[in-house]
Amino acid sequence: MLSPRPSMIPGWRDLTTMGPYRRDHWVALRVALAIGVPLVLLWATGSMPLAIFAVFGAFTSVYGRGLSVFGRFRMQSIAAGSLLASVGVGAVIALSPGRALLVLPAAAMWAFLMSLLGDRVRWAPPGPMFQIFALAGIAALAAGGEVLLVGIGVAVVTAAWSLLLGLAFGAVGAVVDRARARTGAAATSQPSSAAAAGTAAAAAGADPARAGAAGAGADEARSGLAPVTGSIRSVRPARSSAIGRATMFAVGTLIAGAIPLLIGIGHPYWAMVSAIAGLSAATGFHRVLRATHRLVGTVLGLGVAAVLLAFEPSGLVVVLLVIALQGGVELFIVRNYTIGLLFLTPLVLVMGRLAGDVSAGQLLLERGVETAIGVAVAIGIAVLLEWRPRWQSPASSKV
Numbered sequence: 001m002l003s004p005r006p007s008m009i010p011g012w013r014d015l016t017t018m019g020p021y022r023r024d025h026w027v028a029l030r031v032a033l034a035i036g037v038p039l040v041l042l043w044a045t046g047s048m049p050l051a052i053f054a055v056f057g058a059f060t061s062v063y064g065r066g067l068s069v070f071g072r073f074r075m076q077s078i079a080a081g082s083l084l085a086s087v088g089v090g091a092v093i094a095l096s097p098g099r100a101l102l103v104l105p106a107a108a109m110w111a112f113l114m115s116l117l118g119d120r121v122r123w124a125p126p127g128p129m130f131q132i133f134a135l136a137g138i139a140a141l142a143a144g145g146e147v148l149l150v151g152i153g154v155a156v157v158t159a160a161w162s163l164l165l166g167l168a169f170g171a172v173g174a175v176v177d178r179a180r181a182r183t184g185a186a187a188t189s190q191p192s193s194a195a196a197a198g199t200a201a202a203a204a205g206a207d208p209a210r211a212g213a214a215g216a217g218a219d220e221a222r223s224g225l226a227p228v229t230g231s232i233r234s235v236r237p238a239r240s241s242a243i244g245r246a247t248m249f250a251v252g253t254l255i256a257g258a259i260p261l262l263i264g265i266g267h268p269y270w271a272m273v274s275a276i277a278g279l280s281a282a283t284g285f286h287r288v289l290r291a292t293h294r295l296v297g298t299v300l301g302l303g304v305a306a307v308l309l310a311f312e313p314s315g316l317v318v319v320l321l322v323i324a325l326q327g328g329v330e331l332f333i334v335r336n337y338t339i340g341l342l343f344l345t346p347l348v349l350v351m352g353r354l355a356g357d358v359s360a361g362q363l364l365l366e367r368g369v370e371t372a373i374g375v376a377v378a379i380g381i382a383v384l385l386e387w388r389p390r391w392q393s394p395a396s397s398k399v
Contacts, residue, residue: 014289016336026169032324034060055351057162064166075123088152089110091148091149093106100261103135107139107257111132116246140267249276259271271377274371275381278291308321322347329343329344
């Protein structure tokens with residue numbers, strides 16, 4: 001007997017729901033510092049062409065949201081290794097004369113491998129989105145071997161800086177939580193449940209953002225998966241489902257990247273990343289919802305980007321904009337993906353203007369078109385997977 005097929009169309013409430021605030025300003029501050037300090041140093045030394053390498057290294061800081069300080073350090077260390085490997089593979093591809101074509105199969109295979117790794121360690125945000133962004137973004141550079149080697153060094157240093165920031169924020173958070181626990185214990189003769197939670201968080205070495213989560217875990221809000229505990233090896237998916245998801249990401253990357261190449265527009269990796277972003281959700285409905293968020297948020301974000309780019313920012317102004325926009329992304333991306341993209345879209349385009357090889361208008365157009373391509377691919381795959389014949393059987397595999 002065939003199982004019933006659920007609705008795949010998100011409603012207005014699905015798109016506008018705002019998740020709870022869980023002291024996200026601490027995460028926003030940490031991530032903004034992770035990217036901000038390296039960018040300021042690059043600007044001060046006249047090395048802004050290497051900024052893209054710093055950005056990819058700083059992606060380390062977005063992992064492990066809501067974990068204990070040591071749980072986050074383990075997860076971020078693995079994420080840093082995957083990101084630096086992605087930058088390295090991208091640099092090798094960038095040296096090839098046929099990099100525009102070579103990057104497509106390479107990115108698809110890399111998406112498959114990084115998806116398997118992500119499922120094994122249960123990293124959050126889930127999926128291989130940042131790894132594919134790093135690989136394909138570096139592969140698109142027209143740079144010599146010496147520049148690429150220096151850039152890899154910048155990425156390594158930035159990733160290490162992000163790891164140190166995570167430890168520092170965790171240490172500060174533990175001190176703050178202990179102080180709050182003592183204050184709460186002194187204010188009442190019997191410890192309240194809130195004070196007990198604060199004591200447990202302090203004992204675990206939690207960061208300031210974790211303390212306000214009250215055990216709910218901020219990561220499941222971002223990922224749509226089961227809560228991620230302090231152990232990065234918790235609740236691994238079945239091997240069959242992990243391979244199925246890896247295949248889904250590989251196919252999505254291949255199709256989304258091929259379409260821009262065929263129609264001759266730049267930045268095919270924007271389409272790849274948009275497809276992966278949509279497919280990273282846990283179920284068919286949530287994949288369609290995430291892809292819809294991606295499209296709506298990007299369209300609105302293009303308006304914000306157009307205003308900012310009209311002022312033709314450069315130099316230190318660009319650096320300050322990137323820091324502010326990155327902070328905005330982390331404040332809202334977990335609570336409402338559309339609102340997060342109001343900051344993410346101009347962030348990407350402001351960084352894109354650093355290359356200076358295309359006009360602002362062309363950047364805006366390409367971002368919109370390639371996001372739409374990636375979203376369409378993600379929705380198409382999600383619908384095909386959800387609406388295939390699904391027999392009600394315990395042995396049925398899930399993707």
